[in-house]
Structure formats: C-alpha cells, structure tokens
Amino acid sequence: MGKKLRIGVVAVGCAVLATGISAVAVGNGGAKAAGAPTPSIGPVSSSQAGRLDASTLARIQALNNKGVGAALLGQRLIADARTLPTRVDGYQLYLVPTETGKLCLGLGNSLEAWFDPLSQTHPVLSAAVDDDGPGGVGPTVYGVATDGVGSVTFSIDGAQHTVPVTGNVFVFHGASEAIFDSIAPVSATFANGKVQALK
Amino acid sequence: MGNMLPRYRAATRMGHLRKSVALVGALAVVGIFAATATPATTTYCNGCTLHWNGTPAVSPTTEYFTHNAVSLTTANNWHIYLYNVSTGNQTCNAEGFNTYGGAKTCANIATARCHLLQGYGVSVQATCWANF
Numbered sequence: 001m002g003k004k005l006r007i008g009v010v011a012v013g014c015a016v017l018a019t020g021i022s023a024v025a026v027g028n029g030g031a032k033a034a035g036a037p038t039p040s041i042g043p044v045s046s047s048q049a050g051r052l053d054a055s056t057l058a059r060i061q062a063l064n065n066k067g068v069g070a071a072l073l074g075q076r077l078i079a080d081a082r083t084l085p086t087r088v089d090g091y092q093l094y095l096v097p098t099e100t101g102k103l104c105l106g107l108g109n110s111l112e113a114w115f116d117p118l119s120q121t122h123p124v125l126s127a128a129v130d131d132d133g134p135g136g137v138g139p140t141v142y143g144v145a146t147d148g149v150g151s152v153t154f155s156i157d158g159a160q161h162t163v164p165v166t167g168n169v170f171v172f173h174g175a176s177e178a179i180f181d182s183i184a185p186v187s188a189t190f191a192n193g194k195v196q197a198l199k
Numbered sequence: 200m201g202n203m204l205p206r207y208r209a210a211t212r213m214g215h216l217r218k219s220v221a222l223v224g225a226l227a228v229v230g231i232f233a234a235t236a237t238p239a240t241t242t243y244c245n246g247c248t249l250h251w252n253g254t255p256a257v258s259p260t261t262e263y264f265t266h267n268a269v270s271l272t273t274a275n276n277w278h279i280y281l282y283n284v285s286t287g288n289q290t291c292n293a294e295g296f297n298t299y300g301g302a303k304t305c306a307n308i309a310t311a312r313c314h315l316l317q318g319y320g321v322s323v324q325a326t327c328w329a330n331f
Contacts, residue, residue, distance in 0.1 A: 059304070068302050071326075072270050102299060111293045113301035116274065131305055135282075139292070146206040181253070181278060181316060185296045197242075199276070199297040199319075 010054060038080055040097035042118025043147040046167040047082035047095060056092045059109035069114055074099025086169040088142045089129075095144065105144060107141075118146045124188045124198055126152070126170075130180050136172040141183055145170060152198075153186040159184060215225060238265065240299035244313060249277070251321055255314035257282075262331035263306065269313040270300035272324045276316040277301070279327065281309035300325075 041047070052060070057078070063069070064076050076096045084093040091108030097117070105125045106112040113127045114134060126143030141154055145165045152170045153162045156178050163170045174183070185198035244256035249271075258264075267279045274297050281291040291305030294316065311329035315322075 063302060068268060069270055069300060072299055109304055111301060111303045113293075113295035114270075114299045115295075115297070116299075126296045127298070127301065128292075128294040128296075129230070129303070131290060133289040135291060177223075180280075180292050180294065183294060184276070184318075199274075 001191065004094060018039065038082075038097065039096050040077075040080060040101070040117060041082060042122075044082070044084075044095065044118060044157045044168045045147050046085050046143060046169070047144075048085070049082050051082075051106075052078075052081055053092050056094060056106065057106050059112075060094070060096060060106065063112065072082075073102050073114060074096065074103070076104055084144060084169050085167045086171070087088040088113060088169070088171050089140055095125075095143070106140065118144070120146065120148075121196075122189075123149050123196060124152055124185065126154075126185055126198075128180070128183050130174075134180070135176055138178050139180050139183065141172040143170055144168050145188060147187045148190050148192070150191045151189045153189070155182070155184045155186050157182045162189075210220075223323045225288050230234070238274040238330040240328055240330050241312060242313070242326065244269075244323055244325055246326060249313065249325045251315050251317060251319050253314050253317040255312040256325070258311040258329055261308060261310050263308050264291075264311050264329045264331045265306045266302065266304050266330040267293075267311045268300065268302040268329070269327045271282070271298075271307075273279050273321075274299050275321065275323050276319060277313060277325075278316055279303055279311075279313045281307045282307070282312050283309040286316060 042058045045128045060076055060078055075100050081096040083096055091110055094106040096104045102110050103117045111129050116122055122145055123146040126140040128139050130139035145168055149165050151162050151164050153160055156174050161172055163172045187198055188196045241258050243258040247256055269277050269279050276296050278291055278294045282289050282314055290307045293303040295301045313327035
C-alpha cells in the first residue's frame with residue numbers, strides 16, 4: 001500500500017515537473033534574422049526581428065492566449081515581432097503587428113499600447129508609465145519614431161521638453177513631482193527640419 | 200519486549216513517512232490547481248462613454264488587481280491606473296497617446312480606473328477591464 005502510494009506520488013511529481021519544463025521550454029518560434037522593417041510596422045530601421053527575451057515573449061503569448069484586446073487586434077503576429085536596440089527602465093521595447101492591421105508597442109512585461117502602424121504621417125508611437133504614482137520615481141515617457149525623426153517634443157506640467165531620438169527610440173524621465181495627467185505629446189521634428197504636430 | 204520497541208519505532212516511522220508522502224502529494228495537487236486557476240475579471244466600463252473632461256470609470260470594488268486594460272473605438276489619449284480610496288494612493292499609471300488602448304501589468308490593492316486625458320474635446324466609447 002505504502003509502495004503504491006509512493007509510486008503514485010512520484011508519478012504526480014514527474015507530471016508536475018514535466019508541465020513546468022514544457023512551460024519554460026516554449027521557445028521563440030518566430031525568430032527571424034534581422035532585416036528590413038516590415039510594411040505592417042513601418043520604417044523603423046533600427047528594429048530587429050526575432051530578438052524577444054523570454055519574459056517579453058511569455059508576456060505577448062499570454063496576452064494572445066487570454067484574448068487581451070482581441071476584439072480590436074485579433075492575434076498578435078509574434079513571428080513578425082521586432083525589438084528596438086534601446087531598453088527603457090530595463091524593459092525590452094517591442095513592436096508586433098496584429099491580424100487586424102494594428103501595431104502594438106510593448107514595454108517588456110509592463111505595458112502594451114495599441115496603435116495604427118507607423119508612417120510618415122503617423123511618425124511617432126508614445127506612451128508613459130509611473131508605477132509608484134505621484135512622488136517617488138517620476139514618470140517615464142517613451143516611444144518609437146520612424147526613420148528621419150530627430151526629436152520629439154512633450155509637454156509636462158505646462159513645460160515643453162524636446163527629447164532626441166536615437167535608434168528610433170526616445171525616452172524622457174520626468175521629475176518626481178510631475179503630474180502624470182499633464183503629459184502630452186506636442187510635435188515630432190524630422191532631420192530635414194520639418195515639424196509635425198502630434199495628437 | 201526488548202524486540203518490540205524497534206519494530207514499533209519502525210512501524211511508526213513508516214506511518215509518518217506515508218503521512219508525509221500523502222501530504223506532499225496533496226500539496227502538489229493544490230499547487231497545480233492554484234497555478235492554473237483563472238483570475239477573475241471585472242469589466243468596469245462595458246461600452247461606456249469616456250468623456251474628455253477626464254471623469255474616470257471606476258471598478259465597483261477594491262481588489263488586489265494585477266492587470267488593468269482599456270480599449271477604445273477610436274484612437275485617443277487615455278490613462279489607466281489603480282487608486283486606493285482609503286489612502287489616496289495612485290499607482291500603476293499608464294498612458295497611451297493617440298492609441299486604441301493598452302494593457303498594464305502591475306499589482307496593488309485598489310480600485311481600477313480608466314479615463315481620457317483632458318482637453319481633447321471628444322468623447323469615446325470604451326471598454327475597461329481589470330484582473331484580480
């Protein structure tokens with residue numbers, strides 16, 4: 001009786017272990033070599049294909065599996081995901097197109113926002129986070145800009161801040177006391193001097 | 200009598216072993232169920248209209264939320280966050296600009312909220328939901 005019980009427990013243990021291993025072993029099946037940006041994302045030459053880190057990949061898969069935003073996005077096309085060379089607050093930035101033609105900008109496993117694809121007339125995707133609220137660590141404003149955009153200007157607490165775009169990425173860390181709701185995009189300035197207002 | 204004590208001890212040890220093994224098994228089963236449990240979701244704005252004056256939609260209860268999300272019918276500037284009514288603490292803030300929505304992973308005990316950023320002059324139909 002005791003032997004049967006021990007065998008049963010060992011079997012359960014093995015099943016649990018196997019389940020855990022299979023969960024961890026879900027690979028980056030959509031990995032591709034770096035190449036030119038896809039039309040579904042837009043002109044973002046610094047981005048690379050198939051470089052999602054494990055936690056970011058798991059996050060995107062979980063969002064798909066749970067149907068988060070599915071009515072709007074359909075499935076995220078993970079095989080077409082691209083990553084940006086600059087991390088923001090330690091998080092990997094990614095772009096992943098969707099079945100419905102939308103484009104997700106993700107900040108690791110923290111925030112994903114859903115946009116129209118990038119273009120010359122829609123040159124900037126931007127979002128902001130502030131996990132600890134007013135006080136403490138200030139807000140982080142970040143985003144991706146198309147090729148040719150040299151800087152992005154934001155308004156925070158009524159003051160304008162112009163942030164350079166490096167490798168298609170821009171990041172701005174606001175002051176601790178900055179009012180989160182006051183953040184607003186103002187404009188994108190192209191390298192040729194053209195300035196485009198942002199909504 | 201001298202030989203019975205070791206046999207008694209051996210039997211007792213076997214009994215303890217069986218109980219321990221059974222306990223480990225039970226814990227493993229409980230762990231499996233806990234790990235695969237589906238979190239509850241509150242859809243606290245279900246096709247509601249978010250107004251440009253910044254008035255938020257609010258979850259009906261305070262929970263230990265782990266995820267907050269918003270989806271809009273047209274792109275706009277939104278803000279989702281967790282707000283503790285007792286302490287006034289506002290955490291897990293996320294904003295998207297000219298976007299159709301987004302999903303934020305961040306945990307706290309609070310109400311979940313979503314609203315449009317003020318000043319853009321339009322109202323938008325939205326869905327906001329949070330997991331706990």
